[in-house]
Amino acid sequence: MNRLRGITLLLLPAVLAACAAPKRPVIVPYVAPASGKVAKIQLRSAALFGTGAIFSFADSANCSTPRLVTSTSKPGEALLSGTTIPADVPQTFLFTHRIQAGKVCGVLVTFKPAAEKNYALFMTTATVDTCSVNILDITDPVAAKTEQHSFQRRPSANGVETGNYCLSADIDAELAKTRKLNRSGMQMSDLKSLLPPAPAETGAKP
Amino acid sequence: MKLPALMLSCLFLAAPTANAMEPDQLFKQIAPSVWLVRTFDSGSVPTGSGSAVVVEPRRLITNCHVLSKAASFVLVKDKLSFKGKLEYVDLERDLCMVSVTDEKFDAPPVKRINAQSLVVGQRVVTLGNPRALEMTLSDGLISRLQYDDDQKIEAIQTSAPFSPGSSGGGLFDLEGRLLGITQRVAVGTGMQNLNFALPAEWLDDLPARSKEQLDAWYASQRKPSR
Numbered sequence: 001m002n003r004l005r006g007i008t009l010l011l012l013p014a015v016l017a018a019c020a021a022p023k024r025p026v027i028v029p030y031v032a033p034a035s036g037k038v039a040k041i042q043l044r045s046a047a048l049f050g051t052g053a054i055f056s057f058a059d060s061a062n063c064s065t066p067r068l069v070t071s072t073s074k075p076g077e078a079l080l081s082g083t084t085i086p087a088d089v090p091q092t093f094l095f096t097h098r099i100q101a102g103k104v105c106g107v108l109v110t111f112k113p114a115a116e117k118n119y120a121l122f123m124t125t126a127t128v129d130t131c132s133v134n135i136l137d138i139t140d141p142v143a144a145k146t147e148q149h150s151f152q153r154r155p156s157a158n159g160v161e162t163g164n165y166c167l168s169a170d171i172d173a174e175l176a177k178t179r180k181l182n183r184s185g186m187q188m189s190d191l192k193s194l195l196p197p198a199p200a201e202t203g204a205k206p
Numbered sequence: 207m208k209l210p211a212l213m214l215s216c217l218f219l220a221a222p223t224a225n226a227m228e229p230d231q232l233f234k235q236i237a238p239s240v241w242l243v244r245t246f247d248s249g250s251v252p253t254g255s256g257s258a259v260v261v262e263p264r265r266l267i268t269n270c271h272v273l274s275k276a277a278s279f280v281l282v283k284d285k286l287s288f289k290g291k292l293e294y295v296d297l298e299r300d301l302c303m304v305s306v307t308d309e310k311f312d313a314p315p316v317k318r319i320n321a322q323s324l325v326v327g328q329r330v331v332t333l334g335n336p337r338a339l340e341m342t343l344s345d346g347l348i349s350r351l352q353y354d355d356d357q358k359i360e361a362i363q364t365s366a367p368f369s370p371g372s373s374g375g376g377l378f379d380l381e382g383r384l385l386g387i388t389q390r391v392a393v394g395t396g397m398q399n400l401n402f403a404l405p406a407e408w409l410d411d412l413p414a415r416s417k418e419q420l421d422a423w424y425a426s427q428r429k430p431s432r
Contacts, residue, residue: 148355184298188419191292194278194291195420198428
C-alpha cells in the first residue's frame with residue numbers, strides 16, 4: 001500500500017496534467033472485470049530511463065477515476081503486465097514516464113477492444129519529448145497487426161502543461177475517424193497559431 | 207549455381223546504384239535543399255528546431271511535431287532566414303508542408319523516388335539538423351521495411367542515425383533522391399540505432415488528406431461547446 005501511495009504522489013502531476021479535473025484524482029488499483037464481455041491486454045515498454053506507470057480510466061471519455069494498472073518501482077525497469085478489460089466499449093489508458101523531477105512525458109491512448117480479442121500496448125518511445133504507444137491486435141500472435149481504430153494524444157511535453165485532453169463529446173465518432181495511429185501524437189489545436197483561418201461558411205450545399 | 211552465374215550475381219549485388227555519388231558530391235547536391243526549422247512562441251522566444259526539405263519551389267516538407275505549439279517559425283540556412291507559412295497538415299502521418307512567400311527563396315527542390323522500390327540493405331544517407339547542428343550528413347542502410355495491411359511501405363527503418371532536430375530531414379539514396387522524411391527514433395535501454403522515416407510518396411496524398419483533416423477540425427470548432 002505504501003508503494004501505491006508513493007506512486008500516486010510521484011505521478012500525480014502527470015495525471016493532473018492529463019486530465020485537469022477540478023478535484024485531485026484518487027488513484028486506486030485497477031481491478032479486472034469479473035463478468036461481461038472482456039478482452040485481454042498485455043502492457044509493455046522497453047526498459048525505461050526513469051520510472052513508468054500505466055493507468056486506465058473508469059470513465060474513458062472524460063478521463064475520470066484513474067486506476068493504476070501497473071508501474072515500475074525504479075529506473076531501468078520495463079513495464080510488464082497483463083490483464084483483462086471490458087470489451088466493446090472505448091478504453092483509455094495513460095502511460096507516463098517520469099525521467100526525473102519535473103520531467104514527465106505521458107500519452108493517452110483510446111481504442112475499443114473487441115470481445116475475446118487479445119491486444120498488446122507498447123510504449124514505443126520514451127523520452128521527455130515524445131511518448132507514444134503502439135496498439136497491436138495479437139489474437140493471432142504470428143499475424144499481429146496494428147489496431148486500426150485508435151487515437152492517442154500527448155497530455156504534456158514535460159508534465160507542466162495542463163488542459164483536459166480527454167474530454168470528448170463523442171468518443172465513438174473520434175475512434176471512427178481514425179484510420180491509423182496518429183504518428184504525430186498531436187492534436188490540430190497544437191498548430192492553432194499556424195493554421196490558416198477557418199474558411200467562411202458558404203450557403204447550403206445542394 | 208555455375209561459377210559464371212555466381213560471379214554475375216555477386217557483381218550485381220555489389221554494383222552501386224547507376225549514378226551513385228561519393229558522399230561529398232552527394233552533400234553538395236542535396237545540401238541546398240535541406241533547411242533548419244526554428245520555432246518560436248508568441249513572445250518570439252525560440253522553442254525548438256527541426257529540419258525541412260525543399261520538395262517544390264518555395265515549398266518544404268517537415269514533420270508536424272516540429273511545429274507543435276509554435277506561434278511562428280522560420281527556415282534557416284547559413285545566415286539566411288525566411289519566414290515560413292503552414293500549408294498542409296497531415297497529423298496522422300506527421301507530415302506538414304510549409305511554404306516561403308519571399309521570392310528570394312530559391313532553394314532547389316529535391317528529386318523524389320518511390321519508397322516502394324527500396325530494398326533492405328540499400329545504402330542511404332540522411333541530412334538534417336540534429337540538435338540544431340546544421341547540415342549533419344550521416345549514412346547507413348535500409349534496415350527494415352514496415353508494410354501496412356495493403357502491403358505498402360508505411361515506415362522505413364534505417365541505421366542512418368537520427369537525433370532530436372533531425373525530424374523533418376531527408377533520407378536519400380546515393381543518387382540524392384528523397385526516399386523518406388526522417389521522423390522518429392525508438393529509444394530506451396537496450397535499443398540502438400532504430401530510426402524511422404516516412405515514405406516520400408506520402409507527399410502526393412498530403413493536399414487531400416490535409417483538406418480532410420482540416421475540414422473536420424474547422425467543423426469541430428464551429429460546433430457549440432458543451
